[in-house]
Amino acid sequence: MSKSYENLPGASGKAKFFRPSRYEAAEIFSGRPPKLVFEDETFDLDNISARGAGCISRKRQDDNPYAAPGSKGVLRLTQSGRELFLGAARKARHMAGPGGISAGFELEENNFDLDWLIRENASILARVDKTRAEAPQPSTEYKTFCADASAFIGGYLQRIQQFVAPIEPTIGENERNEIARDLANSAEAEWLDILQEGNALTAAIHADKQQRIGYKTYTERTVTQMLLAGPGWARCLFKPAGYPGDYKIMNYGYEQKPEGERVAEKFLHLLGMIASRAIITRMEMVATLIADHALRQTDSGKRELSITSVGCGPARELEDLLEATPDNVTWRVTLVDQEPAALDYAFDRVAGLKDRDRISLTGLNISFREMLRPTPENAAFANNDVIYSSGFVDYLNPLLAQRFVKRLYDFVRPGGKVIVGNVNNRATGMIWPLEYITDWSLYFRNEDEMRAMAREIPGAIVSVVPDPMDAVYFLVVEKPVA
Template sequence: MSKTYEDLSGAAGKARFFRPSRFEASEIFGGNPPRLVFEDETYDLHNISARGAGCLNRRPTDDEPAKAPGEHGLLRLTQHGRELFLGTARKARADSGSGIVTTGFELESNRFDLDWLIRENASILAREARTPVELLEPPIAYKTFCADAAAFLGSYLLRVQKFVGPIEGRLSEAERNDIARDLAASAETGWLDLVQEGNALVGDIHNEKQRRIGYKSYTERTVTQMLLAGPGWARCYFKPAGYPGDYKIMNYGYEQKPEGAGVAEKFLHLLGMSASRAIITRMEMVASLVCDYANDRRSGNGDEFTITSVGSGPAREMEDILSGTPDDVRWRMNLVDQEPAALDYAFERIATMPDRDRLNVTGLNISFREMLRPSPDNAAFMNNDIIYSSGFVDYLNPLLAQRFIKRLYDFVKPGGQVIVGNVNNLSTGMIWPLEYITDWTLYFRNEEEMKAMAREIPDAKVSVISDPMEAVYFLVVEKPAS
């Protein structure tokens, strides 16, 4: 039954104050948004509306202080040195968290013409030619490998085009999913062989910056372009959340389900997920280590263990932790993440778990840098049995990683453990699909580099173990019991 105008309630609270629609910059600008310049400060554009823009920047805390919120000045949008917009604006806000500075700008007398900006930005990108001297071209062996990878993908996409394309409009969603699954299963062995070959080819040059840039550029111009129709590949590459590894990408890896409109998109997505199953084994491994700790130390008298997950994401491991420990074991859990949406998702999922009553969960939307500083807020982390981080230290340079591990170690009680997962640099890992195909930059560490993260903790028992796929190492740092 339709409602009368008297029945329509409108919005409540702050939502009553209308704001123009806001769009993710990476999405509407095809993965290459313009830069935002406010007076003499340069920012990475994250989202935009007709009236303003939001920016995300990773900025060390000891940088020169930026202009304070409330200041007025000239705002420009530029692409490859060409000016797309010039107008006056006010810095409306600036917040720091998780090593990221979030800044908002409000236009004063102008408006962004988004349709024109999108077209002009695309036109500049299309016209701008990269000169060959800027890059070190990879050797013929790597180019041949990329050609083989492209031909492999092309052979399957051709099958879809020839045999499925003429009838795809008559297929149901379930039928499209089934065909995509069959194709991905057929291609999986060959694709994983190519991934291992790619890992081996880039492993020797990865630490040479100029060569790495050249290899990455060539890979993006060849292999990446064939994969971007797959939703998982596109999200990893374009990073609509402003950074890689957001919780939606993690959920793609956990769920291993077809995504996309057509069979080709679904097939490419599933192919990408086959190479990311280490996300699952990493989650299962950290859950197993936590369960082993609790099962070895439980008294059988209703024990409670306190654990903290840093960079928790969707916190899928909690189901395995609950199922892997007896019914009388209870858990006090801190989930720490920079992404509020990830915490929302985790809490909603935890609320549906059968053993939810054994779990007391606290969510903390704070910066890892805040964890490094002495603060009353850090009392929540004291006397943990285990603090673990499955995929966060991968983003930290060696010195910062050492500081971070030492800080986590300070938070665990005697006999407690710090458990940290990090992608490795082996041919069995994910260095080629992550870094070279999707521009997902991480520290791919070897066993000695893992141990080096605990170098500043001389009294600890330190070990490094691998997940079953030999794609992720785990550093386990145990504090001596008192």
């Protein structure tokens, strides 16, 4: 039944003051938004609407101060040196913070034609990428390796096209999944050898930034293009959540199921799952380390343990934790993540567990920066038996990683532990498929670099433990009982 016009609701509160839709610049401009130039000030475009834009500058201009809010001038949008827009604008806001300068601009006369800007930006990028100065070239050995890897993948795709594609319209989803699994099983042994060779070749040059750029560029133009029809590879490369490692990518790795419509897509996706199996062993290993600690605690009569997972993602290790500990052991669990959807997923999954009544669950949707500050919310971390983080410190530089581990250590009670997982830089790891195929940039640490994260914690009992695949290291920092 339709409503009469007098019964249609409007907005309430601040939403009554209509503003044109605002879009994340990185999302609508395919990860390469144009620059915003206001007079002689240059910014990175952060968001945009038809009437204005928000932007960020990581560089301060103390010698040439920024224009004050309210200033009027000429605003330009440029991509790779080419102008996309020019018009009069007013600086609506200007704020200095620890990360740089945040500013907002309102157009005075014209509007941004967003559809045209998106198309023209894409067109410039496509043309510039063909003519821009070439990145440093990798070694002949590496180029040969990429050719061999591409030929290996292409051989399977050719067979799928020749023998499977003609019958694909006549078979169902289950049959397509089964064929894709059979093909992936057939490819597995040789594919694992290729992954190890890629890890070894790239680990040897990874510390050299210029060489790393050249190797990554070459890999993305060759091997990556062969794999992108696989949903997992595409999600890792394009990062629709705005960052790598979102909970859906993690679930791909945990579930190891075919994804996609066609057999070719499913097969390529499963190659990615073979490359990411360390996600499973990492999850199983952290559950084992926590369970072992819990069993030692229960031997002394303790029956309830408090644990916190930082950067929890889907938190699937909780299932293994319940299975590995006696029925009379209960858990107070705090899950911390910057992604609300990850917390939603984790809470829903825990709610469906058989032993759900053994877990008391709390969720915190806070950022890394908030964790390092002494805020009231951080009281939830105090006096934990174990605080762990399986895949978060991989993104932190050495100084921040030390601060992070020290902060977690301060929160655990005497006799408690901090457990931190980090991908390693060995041939048995994931450096090539992550960093070079999908531009998933991490700190791939060796054992000495793992120990360095606890260097500023006097008196701690420190050990480094590998996962069964020798792809991930775990730093275990125990606080002695006083």
